[in-house]
Structures are given as C-alpha cells and as structure tokens.
Amino acid sequence: MIMKERIAPEAIELSHEEIKRYSRHLIMPEVGMEGQRRLKAGKVLLVGTGGLGSPLGMYLAAAGVGRIGLVDYDTVSESNLQRQIIHGTKDIGRPKLESARERMLDINPYIQIDTYEVPLTSDNALDILEPYDVIVDGTDNFPTRYLVNDACVLLGKPNVYGSIFRFEGQASVFAAEEGPCYRCLFPEPPPPGLVPSCAEGGVLGVLPGTIGTIQATETVKLLLGIGESLVGRLLLYDALAMSFDFVKLRKNPACPVCGEQPTLTELIDYEQFCGVPAHDTSEFASEVAGTVPQIGVQEVKERIDRGDEFILLDVREPHEWEIADISAATHHIPKGQILEHLGELDTARDIVVYCKSGGRSADVVHTLREHGYTRVKNMVGGITAWAKQVDPSLPTY
Numbered sequence: 001m002i003m004k005e006r007i008a009p010e011a012i013e014l015s016h017e018e019i020k021r022y023s024r025h026l027i028m029p030e031v032g033m034e035g036q037r038r039l040k041a042g043k044v045l046l047v048g049t050g051g052l053g054s055p056l057g058m059y060l061a062a063a064g065v066g067r068i069g070l071v072d073y074d075t076v077s078e079s080n081l082q083r084q085i086i087h088g089t090k091d092i093g094r095p096k097l098e099s100a101r102e103r104m105l106d107i108n109p110y111i112q113i114d115t116y117e118v119p120l121t122s123d124n125a126l127d128i129l130e131p132y133d134v135i136v137d138g139t140d141n142f143p144t145r146y147l148v149n150d151a152c153v154l155l156g157k158p159n160v161y162g163s164i165f166r167f168e169g170q171a172s173v174f175a176a177e178e179g180p181c182y183r184c185l186f187p188e189p190p191p192p193g194l195v196p197s198c199a200e201g202g203v204l205g206v207l208p209g210t211i212g213t214i215q216a217t218e219t220v221k222l223l224l225g226i227g228e229s230l231v232g233r234l235l236l237y238d239a240l241a242m243s244f245d246f247v248k249l250r251k252n253p254a255c256p257v258c259g260e261q262p263t264l265t266e267l268i269d270y271e272q273f274c275g276v277p278a279h280d281t282s283e284f285a286s287e288v289a290g291t292v293p294q295i296g297v298q299e300v301k302e303r304i305d306r307g308d309e310f311i312l313l314d315v316r317e318p319h320e321w322e323i324a325d326i327s328a329a330t331h332h333i334p335k336g337q338i339l340e341h342l343g344e345l346d347t348a349r350d351i352v353v354y355c356k357s358g359g360r361s362a363d364v365v366h367t368l369r370e371h372g373y374t375r376v377k378n379m380v381g382g383i384t385a386w387a388k389q390v391d392p393s394l395p396t397y
C-alpha cells in the first residue's frame with residue numbers, strides 16, 4: 001500500500017517505556033514491532049484542531065504516530081466544547097494549538113508535535129504539507145477543502161477526508177495515484193450559501209467523534225500499510241438512522257487536477273473559486289451583507305426608546321426565539337417563509353430586520369427590496385451584537 005515504500009522504519013528504536021505503552025499493539029501480528037516502528041516513523045498533518053481534529057489528535061498521539069503537525073489559528077470558545085473534546089473549559093480564550101498540543105503531549109510525551117498557527121493558504125500550503133506522509137482534512141469550509149485536495153494531488157500525498165453536518169457525516173481517502181480525488185467527486189463547489197456550515201445549521205456533538213475516529217483509523221492503516229482503505233469509496237454515515245453506506249468512487253479522467261490532462265498545475269485563489277471566505281467564524285457569510293442598507297444596534301435601541309413606530313422583524317427560526325429574543329420585536333417570520341408573509345409587512349413603514357449575526361437578515365433585506373420595500377434596513381451583527389452592546393442579560397449562542 002501507499003506508505004510501504006516511503007518510510008524506513010528499521011532505523012527507528014522503541015524504548016522499554018514505549019514497548020510497555022504500546023503493548024496492546026505489539027501483541028497483534030498485524031502491527032507488532034515493525035508496525036509500531038512505522039507509526040513512530042509516520043508523519044501526519046492535521047488541518048484543523050476542531051471537531052474532527054479533536055479525536056484525530058488524541059488517537060493519533062495515543063497510537064504513537066511519531067510526528068504530528070497541527071494547523072489552526074483559532075482560539076477556544078465556549079461553543080466549541082460541545083464537540084471539540086481536545087479542549088477544556090480552562091482553555092477558553094487560549095489558542096487551540098496550545099491546548100491541543102498540551103493535551104496530546106499529556107497523552108503521549110514520546111511524540112513530536114509541530115504547530116502552524118496560520119490560516120492554510122495557497123501561498124503556504126505546499127510548504128506546510130510537504131514534510132508529511134499523510135494529510136488529514138478536518139476543515140469545515142469549501143475553499144480550504146479544495147486547497148487541501150489540490151495541494152495533496154500536486155504533492156502526491158494521500159488526503160484523509162471527513163466532513164460533518166447536523167446528523168450526517170462523510171469520509172474517504174483521496175489518493176490520486178490510485179484513486180479519485182475530491183475534485184473527481186465534486187468538480188465544482190456548491191453555489192455560495194446553498195450548503196450551510198455547522199455554525200449555521202448545527203452539528204450533533206458526538207458526530208465529529210465518529211467521523212474523526214474513522215479518519216484516525218484510516219490514517220493508522222495507511223501508515224501501517226494494512227487493511228482495505230477508503231480509497232475509491234465514500235462512506236456516508238447517518239447518525240439518526242444509525243446507518244453506514246458506501247458509494248463507489250471512480251477517478252475522473254477529465255479531472256482538472258488529477259486527470260489525464262490536468263489544467264490545474266498550481267494552487268489557485270480558492271475563495272474566489274468557491275465564492276465564499278475560507279476562514280469564516282460563527283458569523284453567517286452573506287453575499288449581499290455589504291450591499292444592503294444597514295443600521296447599528298445602538299441606533300435601533302435609541303429608536304425604540306424614542307417610541308418610533310417601526311417594524312422590528314426577527315427572521316430566525318422558532319427554536320432560536322426560545323434561546324433569546326428581543327422583546328421589542330414586532331414580527332417573527334423565519335427567513336424561508338418571508339415571501340408567504342409579505343402581506344403582514346407594510347411597505348410604507350420603516351422595517352429593521354435582524355437574525356443571529358446579520359447574514360440571513362441581509363438576505364431578507366435584499367429580498368424585500370426586490371419586492372418594492374424601500375424603507376428596510378439590516379441590523380448589523382444581529383441579536384448577538386444586541387446582547388453584547390445593548391442588553392447583556394440576553395444569552396448568546
């Protein structure tokens with residue numbers, strides 16, 4: 001398999017402490033001393049130390065993968081802890097790389113951890129990926145996913161892929177020499193805004209545990225050169241149905257990066273290719289956000305205090321109203337139902353629209369303007385900005 005030719009594990013020694021630590025591996029003939037030396041000689045890069053990166057980092061450290069690189073530049077926040085189990089409550093506000101590194105070295109001090117506290121970009125990706133045998137994609141956005149894929153194809157490295165959303169996950173191993181790459185499967189990114197991120201649509205906390213652990217399993221198998229990998233197969237996992245399905249994947253001979261006549265021979269601008277920013281936070285990305293009239297939360301508060309007559313329209317989903325609500329809101333209409341409820345909104349009145357953080361509401365402002373509403377504005381930053389700047393008694397989510 002892939003790794004066998006690449007590494008020379010004979011030179012690697014295991015100390016008595018390591019032999020004791022890895023005894024449950026060593027007594028399996030499929031691993032044994034030779035396999036454990038392969039793991040120690042193995043070099044794996046994890047892109048992201050979030051939901052998928054958490055079980056990946058911990059299991060690969062525990063398994064004795066000798067050198068693990070981590071790429072992330074985010075800090076730990078409270079809303080990460082529901083699934084990102086490599087980080088703890090004491091780590092809130094710390095760089096994720098720091099807390100991930102600390103946890104992994106606590107699990108196994110006999111490994112080397114390299115940290116790259118930068119966004120992965122077209123300028124640095126080839127340099128960062130180059131030293132590693134296996135690249136594991138634990139990212140949550142399309143630009144970085146295409147970037148990781150193309151860089152892996154150009155460097156000839158296997159790309160252990162995983163993605164998660166709500167109750168569903170996917171995993172595969174893209175290894176362009178033998179099988180398809182991510183672009184063979186998805187030649188074009190989805191239209192911006194069509195596929196919501198976990199920050200927008202939510203994710204079951206244990207889901208990245210399942211998918212990240214499958215990615216860790218595939219990584220260990222690649223390093224050991226054993227078993228049947230997910231090369232050429234896409235695993236589809238549905239947590240609600242508790243079902244695992246497999247789709248056969250074929251290499252696309254016309255693939256622009258791994259096909260017979262590749263047109264893509266260097267890294268491109270992936271944000272432009274996907275039409276979305278690569279490094280979104282919990283904010284919604286809206287294409288129209290900067291182009292519609294807007295109003296700040298303080299100004300909205302002043303208008304309410306003055307007794308101004310205007311429509312304050314909440315376009316979040318009903319389960320979000322349960323979490324927190326602005327008491328002065330006059331209308332609650334989820335974004336997807338806005339066109340059916342135009343009759344409730346008077347074009348002659350001022351309308352201020354808000355959502356969680358300003359993305360969905362910008363889209364609604366855009367839609368309303370297309371339907372003849374001229375006195376409509378987007379409340380910048382949504383109820384999150386309201387909770388921070390106007391009413392700290394409201395919870396944020």
Ligand SMILES: [Zn+2]
Pocket residue numbers: 176180181182183184185252255256257258259
């Ligand atoms: Zn391809």
